[in-house]
Amino acid sequence: MRRRDALAGIGAAAATWPAMVHAEGTTRRIGVLMSYREGDDEGRSRLTAFRDSLRDAGWVESRNLSLDVRWLAGDSERAAREARALVAQAPDVVLVNGTPGLAALLTLTRTIPIVFVVVTNPVGAGFVESLARPGGNITGFSSFEPEIGGKWLESLKAMTPQLTRVGVLHDPEAAGFLTLLRGTEAAAGRFALHVQLIYARNAAEIQTGIEGFASGGGGALVVLPNPINSVERRSIFALAERHLLPAIYPFAFHARDGGLAAYGFDALELFRRAGPYVARILAGEKPGNLPVQAPTKYGLVLNLNAARAIKLEIPPTFLARADEVIE
Known part of the structure; x- marks a missing residue:
């Protein structure tokens, strides 16, 4: 031809x-x-x-x-x-x-x-x-933009008004997520929360870090969108349930897969x-x-099965804010 x-x-x-x-x-x-x-x-x-x-x-x-x-x-x-x-x-x-x-x-x-x-x-x-x-x-x-950290803390405080301690699950080798960590730390004062870093480079560190944080009592978790946190998400769900820790996650699928709550995008x-x-x-x-584009819609997903597993009663006012509720 x-x-x-x-x-x-x-x-x-x-x-x-x-x-x-x-x-x-x-x-x-x-x-x-x-x-x-x-x-x-x-x-x-x-x-x-x-x-x-x-x-x-x-x-x-x-x-x-x-x-x-x-x-x-x-x-x-x-x-x-x-x-x-x-x-x-x-x-x-x-x-x-x-x-x-x-x-x-x-x-x-x-x-x-x-x-x-x-x-x-x-x-x-x-x-x-x-x-x-x-x-x-x-x-x-x-x-995500750094301001999302304030929304995660706001959600935890709304679910557990007595909360004073938050552990942030973070991979220190994932430098791209430092802005989210800093944004979360900067917002903590607005909610009278003390932020503690939980280093999480692999499954072993995730387990050790969450168990160590839980030993202090009365805390909750912010799970940053580091790849290792999503890869090991089911281990994090299990550890949070075992230690009765409320946790907020960055993606809707985290809550659909068994996490307590997610504020983020699909x-x-x-x-x-x-x-x-x-x-x-x-x-x-x-x-x-070609311009860099961003998510167009953020939403809140709540998993009531996960809430029951940690004996947490979600306040009705916060439940009403959810875009999706998993029974």
């Missing part, structure tokens, strides 16, 4: 498949770094949302697209290894879920286009120049929005010219 004929055929196909294809039979390659363990329900749901949004934009696996998916399991060292292996494959675009994977990628490439999803404070972390014009080879979807929304961004980059747009 002559090149002119091939291009004509591609133009005709565009009526059905809007994404740009360079030549007949061309398969574009997308690398994906997911912060979860392979098989994690939330991780799989996020990946499915991204795949579906790509399909809606005309990019279909085994037709004109291949995905190279790697699972980081909340481990910064693994993130560095998998990012290095992925960059060596020179994909057309990389989608990365979370701060550790993004930080690893940016030490390795400033040319491969990157779309990040659920990354906190990308400007403050130095990942992008600005939200409106991120610059370089990167764009994506941010997550991350699946951002993964659905990521597909069109990747499609635009495959069509030739520069990622640095």
